[in-house]
Amino acid sequence: MLGTVIAASSAAVLAGPAAGLLGYRQLKRISRGRQLRITAANGIEESGFVRIGGIDQWISVRGDDRDNPVILEIHGGPSAANHVFAPRTRTWERHFTIVRWDMRGAGRTFAAHGPDGQGEMSLEQVYDDALEVTQHVRARLGVDTVVLVANSFGTVTGLRLARNHPEFFSAYVGTDQNICGGGRDDSVYRALLERLRTSGKRKDLAAATGMGPDRAAWSPEQWSTFAKLVITSDPLSYDTMKTVVIRSLWFSPLHTLRGLRSYLQGMTFSERIAPGAVTIDEWDEGTEFRLPFFVFQGACDVLTPPEAARRFYDDVRAPVKDFALIEDASHFASFRRPEVFLDLMLTKVRPLVTGEPMKDRFNVA
Incomplete structure (x- = not known):
């Protein structure tokens, strides 16, 4: 859903960056690259392609201590791969081994095969891939279970994994938690209309009103338009898009300019998956989870509101x-x-997954 928003926001700097801007970008990339170095004796830092679901898909494993609990991330988007956020989450790797996977249509997986080499693009295929990735990670790292951390659109797959296969996961953590309610909940749509009315954005209001509240009737382009209107109509969300998401993309030490263009192309390509979530009803699929269940939600999230996440929780x-x-x-x-x-x-x-005492909440370094 967010591919068009991110791509549009990034277009200006990728279209024709000035020499000075490129120089500044390179200095920031070098600095952030140094920050990412793992030098601990028992650390792990590896990445590469693994055969998953019939195609080679990119997986990285990073952490300062191989004995730490393993986190498997299911990223959002669709296809907004999380590798660009590695410098922002470097401290996580001191306490967890982080596995990041560029699913089909995303990041380096998309870049390696192009739009014609991604195979089937559906939520069902992503779910099957995620199960295969889970088995690969368990075998590669020699662990029975991993902590499943899903964000944004990835939580649609994350909930299904946690619900159906608790034997593989020591806990489920959802953030930017999507709650699919079979199309019954139009609160995000109604809140958007109210913000647009209040701010006097008549053109955007007309566009949103013309779409109507029935997401099942939306085209992939309308899904993208909706996400763009939601993000840009909320000051905090728009600020996050500019200062966190776009800056992480632009200064990523792991991505060349060509890599960034491919990253954005993959997001736009993969938005065809989003409408598949419309018919899902999380309550019908089940509210019983045979593993520890956590939701850590942005208090001001207007795209996946905490109220909906709380109702399901x-x-x-x-x-x-x-x-x-x-x-x-x-978000x-x-x-x-x-x-x-x-x-x-x-x-x-x-503490729950390791049996160790709680870490000092004021000492996360």
Whole structure:
């Protein structure tokens, strides 16, 4: 859903950056690249293509201590691969081994094969791929279970994995948690119309009104338009897009300019997956989870509101569950406030999956 928003926001700097801007970018990339170095004796830093679902897909594994709990991320978008946020989440790797996967249509996986080499693009195929990635990670790292952390559109797949295969995961953590309600909930749409009316944006209001509230009737382009209007009509969300997402893309030490263009092309290509979520009803699929269940949501999220996440959370039955709001955060909450997200992981999740005492909440370095 966010591909067009990010691509449009990045277009100016990628179209024809001035020499001075390129020089500044290179200095920032070098600095952030140094920040990413893993020098600990028991650390792990590896990346490459793994055969998943019939195509080669990019997977990286990073952490300062191989004995730490393993996190497998399911990124959002569709196809907004999380590798660009690596400098912002470097401290996470001191306490967890982080596995990041560029799913089909995303990041380096898209770049390697192009639009004609991605195979089937559907939520069902992404789910099958995610199961295969899980098995690969368990075997490669020699662990029985991993912590499943899903963000944004990735939480659609994340909930299904956690619900259906608790034997593979020590806990589920959802952030920017999507709650699909079978098309019944139009609160995000109604809130958007109200913001547009209040701000006097008549052209945008006409566009949103013309789409109507029935997401099942939207084209992929309308899904993109909706996401763009939601993000740009909310000051905090728009600020996060510019200062967190776009800056992370532009200064990523892991991506050349060509790599960034491919990254954005993959997001636009993969938006065809989004409408497949319309018919999902999380309550029908099940509210029983046989593993610890956590939701850490941006308190001001207008794209995946905390109220909807809380309603589903309240109905969840799990051995342990917890819900927390991340203040001063809308969508992309874990990347806008990575230190707060880490604190939640250290105080609520890590002690549970390791059996170790709670980490000092004021010492996350």
